[in-house]
Amino acid sequence: MDTFFIAHGSVSMVVDETIPERSFLQSWKSDTMPETPKAILMISGHWDTDVPSVNLIHGTNDTIHDFTGFAEFFYQLKYPAxxxxxxxxxxxxxxxxxxxxxxxxxxxxxxxHGAWVPLMLMYPEATIPICQLSVQNGKSAEYHYNLGKALAPLRDEGVLIIGSGNVTHNLEAVGPNDGPIPKWASDFDTWFKDALLNGRYDEVNNCEKAPGMKINHPTPDHLFPLHVALGAAGNGAKATLIHHSWTNSVISYASYRFTAAQ
Structure with missing residues (x-):
C-alpha cells in the first residue's frame, strides 16, 4: 500500500463547502484510494507525547473534541470507528x-480532530478499524522518518498509513480564507514541494534548517506526521502532490502520496 500525508483543517471542514480540500477528501475512495484497507494507522499532529504512544482500544474509538470557540453542533459530532x-x-x-x-x-x-475530521469525509461509514500513533515534538524530523521506516511492514499487511498535519502551520498568523498568502508561507510550501517531488529527502529530513521553518512551524507537531508517512514508504519512495490549496492565508493544504520503489 502507498502511504499518505493529508492536510487537515479545523472541524468546520466537515460542513464548510468553501474549503477546497473538502471535495478532495470526499472523493478519496473513488479517485485516490479505491482499495479498502484492513485497518488505518493515523499519525496526527494533535497528539504529542514524550515517547511513542498508541491508542489500544477494544470497542469503539471515542471522538475527542479538542477545539474551542465553535458552535454546539460541532461538539455533537461523532466518528464511532x-x-x-x-x-x-x-x-x-x-x-x-x-x-x-x-x-x-x-x-x-x-x-x-486531526484524525477524525479528515476520516469523516474520507470514510464516512466509520467501519474501518483505526489506531492512532503520537508524535514527539522533542525529537527531530529524521527521528520521525526513521520511526516511519520501522512501520513499513504494515503496508504489506493491508494497513493504510496516513500522516495528518500541515506543511505550514502558524496559527498566530491566520487571516481570512481569501487573504493574500505571505511570502514566508508560500516560499516554505514551495521549498518542501520541490524537495519532495525531486527526491531530496535528506533536505526534508533536515527541515529544521530550512529557510522559514520557525515562522511556519513554531512547534513542529503538524509537520512530523509527513516524515512518518514518508519513512513508511521505504527507501527510494516517490512523492506525488495529490492536492494543493490554502485557507486562512497561511495554512497550506498540500497533501502527498508516497509510492514505494518497485
Missing amino acids: PGAPHLAQRVKELLDTSGFGPVKEEKARGLD
Whole structure:
C-alpha cells in the first residue's frame, strides 16, 4: 500500500463547502484510494507525547473534541470507528524491536480532530478499524522518518498509513480564507514541494534548517506526521502532490502520496 500525508483543517471542514480540500477528501475512495484497507494507522499532529504512544482500544474509538470557540453542533459530532487493538500491538512490536520503545499503550484515548475530521469525509461509514500513533515534538524530523521506516511492514499487511498535519502551520498568523498568502508561507510550501517531488529527502529530513521553518512551524507537531508517512514508504519512495490549496492565508493544504520503489 502507498502511504499518505493529508492536510487537515479545523472541524468546520466537515460542513464548510468553501474549503477546497473538502471535495478532495470526499472523493478519496473513488479517485485516490479505491482499495479498502484492513485497518488505518493515523499519525496526527494533535497528539504529542514524550515517547511513542498508541491508542489500544477494544470497542469503539471515542471522538475527542479538542477545539474551542465553535458552535454546539460541532461538539455533537461523532466518528464511532472501531479500535484496532491488534494493529496497536503490531505497531508497538515493530517500534519496540527497532529501538523506539518502550511504546506506551493508551487504553482510554480516542481520536483527536486531526484524525477524525479528515476520516469523516474520507470514510464516512466509520467501519474501518483505526489506531492512532503520537508524535514527539522533542525529537527531530529524521527521528520521525526513521520511526516511519520501522512501520513499513504494515503496508504489506493491508494497513493504510496516513500522516495528518500541515506543511505550514502558524496559527498566530491566520487571516481570512481569501487573504493574500505571505511570502514566508508560500516560499516554505514551495521549498518542501520541490524537495519532495525531486527526491531530496535528506533536505526534508533536515527541515529544521530550512529557510522559514520557525515562522511556519513554531512547534513542529503538524509537520512530523509527513516524515512518518514518508519513512513508511521505504527507501527510494516517490512523492506525488495529490492536492494543493490554502485557507486562512497561511495554512497550506498540500497533501502527498508516497509510492514505494518497485
